[in-house]
Amino acid sequence: MSRLSPETEVGGLTVTRDGVVHAVGDVSAGRLLDDFRRGDFFFGSAQRTLLASDSIGVLEDHDWPRLANRIRGTLLGDGLPLAAGVLPYDSAAVPARLILPTMVRSAGPLHPAAGRRQVQAIESGVPVAAVPEPAGYAASVATAVRQLRAGELRKVVLARMLELAFPDSVPVAAILANLVRDNAHGYTFAAELPPADRAGQRTLLGSSPELLVSRTGRSVISHPLAGSAPRSADPVTDNANARYLVDSAKEQLEHELVVEAVADTLAPYCRNLVVPPRPSLTATSAVWHLGTKITGELRDPELSVLTLAAELHPTPAIGGTPREQAREAIDRLEPFDRDYYAGLVGWVDANGDGQWAIAIRCADIAERAMRLFAGAGIVADSQPERELAETTAKFQTLLRAMGLTLES
Numbered sequence: 001m002s003r004l005s006p007e008t009e010v011g012g013l014t015v016t017r018d019g020v021v022h023a024v025g026d027v028s029a030g031r032l033l034d035d036f037r038r039g040d041f042f043f044g045s046a047q048r049t050l051l052a053s054d055s056i057g058v059l060e061d062h063d064w065p066r067l068a069n070r071i072r073g074t075l076l077g078d079g080l081p082l083a084a085g086v087l088p089y090d091s092a093a094v095p096a097r098l099i100l101p102t103m104v105r106s107a108g109p110l111h112p113a114a115g116r117r118q119v120q121a122i123e124s125g126v127p128v129a130a131v132p133e134p135a136g137y138a139a140s141v142a143t144a145v146r147q148l149r150a151g152e153l154r155k156v157v158l159a160r161m162l163e164l165a166f167p168d169s170v171p172v173a174a175i176l177a178n179l180v181r182d183n184a185h186g187y188t189f190a191a192e193l194p195p196a197d198r199a200g201q202r203t204l205l206g207s208s209p210e211l212l213v214s215r216t217g218r219s220v221i222s223h224p225l226a227g228s229a230p231r232s233a234d235p236v237t238d239n240a241n242a243r244y245l246v247d248s249a250k251e252q253l254e255h256e257l258v259v260e261a262v263a264d265t266l267a268p269y270c271r272n273l274v275v276p277p278r279p280s281l282t283a284t285s286a287v288w289h290l291g292t293k294i295t296g297e298l299r300d301p302e303l304s305v306l307t308l309a310a311e312l313h314p315t316p317a318i319g320g321t322p323r324e325q326a327r328e329a330i331d332r333l334e335p336f337d338r339d340y341y342a343g344l345v346g347w348v349d350a351n352g353d354g355q356w357a358i359a360i361r362c363a364d365i366a367e368r369a370m371r372l373f374a375g376a377g378i379v380a381d382s383q384p385e386r387e388l389a390e391t392t393a394k395f396q397t398l399l400r401a402m403g404l405t406l407e408s
């Protein structure tokens with residue numbers, strides 16, 4: 001680990017204290033992207049870009065409230081600026097993993113031009129295995145619809161996975177740059193995961209449109225999304241898809257269930273909770289969404305963003321309603337472990353401020369293998385083929401960043 005002596009400046013960017021780099025320099029987001037190395041934590045958004053590196057340790061824990069306490073103690077004790085990393089979909093299955101960086105550099109928002117590096121497309125012909133096969137996914141959606149119509153559930157999010165096998169190491173930094181180029185308004189991230197076989201690097205890489213929760217002082221924001229339609233290169237079709245989303249009672253219900261869950265969870269912790277009565281259209285490069293930006297003011301200024309995240313997760317944007325029945329349906333109908341897909345990615349500082357996005361539109365990357373995930377919210381009026389098409393549209397975020405096209 002490299003430690004700098006107090007008050008040293010590195011390229012005029014960094015302030016240090018106690019021999020540990022704390023600081024935050026005024027650099028461009030593009031510079032941070034250029035400096036990213038696998039193993040670092042990168043988190044870019046429309047507000048701020050973070051690059052965290054030179055970790056003095058890693059905190060892994062299945063118990064999130066205990067983790068929140070450990071982090072606070074460690075950050076204050078060691079005078080570190082923040083902890084950053086990933087929390088899984090299911091805290092019992094795999095641990096949360098946060099690094100303790102000694103070097104944290106921050107810049108303004110990402111701009112598409114930040115992803116300016118010339119990145120060659122990955123060679124075509126990368127073998128892909130769909131898990132389950134598209135027909136199997138459609139059949140699972142049909143099974144869920146029967147359960148929904150029987151009244152056992154109101155909503156469940158079912159995901160599918162693509163397994164890609166690359167001839168060489170996956171070019172993580174290049175794909176990250178392309179994700180930035182295509183998704184300047186999203187939460188674009190790269191974070192290390194615990195290696196599956198305790199050997200080799202494993203990275204969660206993606207660009208999520210969805211903020212689970214952020215805290216800045218007393219100010220709390222959540223921006224739930226649910227209800228989707230594919231984007232199209234043809235403006236007429238693109239408009240028609242957006243129109244469908246706004247007018248569809250099925251998509252509105254999918255959305256309302258998430259807003260209701262988030263607002264109900266935040267209400268006891270916040271005063272002046274503002275929940276807009278109607279959702280707005282939110283666009284990513286691949287998908288239209290319905291979104292509702294919820295804001296509030298924390299009653300207890302000591303409450304960490306991580307505690308709020310633990311209370312909110314899993315929302316019906318990636319789980320369902322009621323929560324336990326949805327979890328059971330997901331376990332039964334999805335033939336793979338989600339691990340960190342549909343978990344959370346972000347950072348928390350010693351004051352409890354931070355930002356956590358939902359880990360969707362992402363890939364779990366080992367050396368030459370990649371697992372790509374996409375899910376869709378299923379309600380009683382869902383049509384299996386339509387939900388299948390929605391997941392295909394969601395895969396485009398990553399596939400486009402690699403210059404790949406899904407053939408079927």
Ligand SMILES: C=C(O[C@H]1C=CC=C(C(=O)O)[C@@H]1O)C(=O)O
Nearest residue numbers: 226227228317360374375376377
């Ligand atoms: C579960 C995913 O998206 C969620 C977020 C936004 C809209 C969604 C939907 O309309 O189904 C999903 O709830 C995913 O991208 O894998």
